Amino acid sequence: MTHDLFICFLVYQCTYLPVSLYTYPMNILAKFQSFLPINLQQTIKSLKSPFDIQEYLLSMPYVAEARDRSPLNVMLDCQCHCLDGGFLAALLLWKLGFPPLVLDIRPDPGMDDDHVLALYQIEGRWGAVAKSNYVNLGFREPVYKSLRELVMTYFELYISADGFKTLRGYTRPMNLSHYPDTAWPWDESATNRLYKQFYKRKPRLLITKSIAKRLNPVNERSFKAETLYTDMNWVFGNRKE
DSSP, rough: OOHHHHHHHEEEHHOOOGGOOOOOOOOHHHHHHHHSOOHHHHHHHHHHHHHHHHEEEEEEEEOSSSSOOHHHHHHHOOOHHHHHHHHHOOOOOOOOTTTOOEEEEEEEETTTTOEEEEEEEEEEEEEOOOOSTTTSSSEEEEEEEHHHHHHHHTTTTTTTTSOOOOOOEEOOOEEEEGOOOHHHHHHTHHHHHHHHHHHTSEEEEESOOHHTTOOOOOHHHHHHHHTTTOOOGGGGSSSOO
């Protein structure tokens, strides 16, 4: 069984659970929503699709500060970066009935930030929701046969502040419904323990080192297009750590 077929099997197993087990995510989601004011509870109710979730993430400013918020605090503070925004997206996808899957795409170490994708699957095809400082590193329609195929759509667009293509690998998905500390959606200490576990996952390489050495820099026109809505103050290498 191939890696992606195995993942599909796991997603199937998580999606078609006995009815009695559906109370588990519903209890977590209900408790999460109980911490929100009425207006934000209404916001969640209005999100009917992965694209709605993407639009909600886009409505928040991208702030790449050192703090990694819980999904609750992302909504309360109305700001996020790719990590905490991605985990909020996975939680909201869970509410829609998708397994809460997150995947990390990894750059060449020391050249760029990683990027978190909240995954969803429709008719056997993968799509993604993501928060990014770059205009084209967000939403993907569910049209990709494999996770590698999905991740490679970010390759040409994954560029550093000095114009180099930096994407090198991706992790296998983490299913957040399996995490034992169920307080992670609202308890930020629990969320940060989860983030540490997430970052321990080893990446699968997309390209070899020899290919990486032969990559061309991004031309000026492409760089300007990709960074059109980018806040360069928050870009890796520019921001104050």
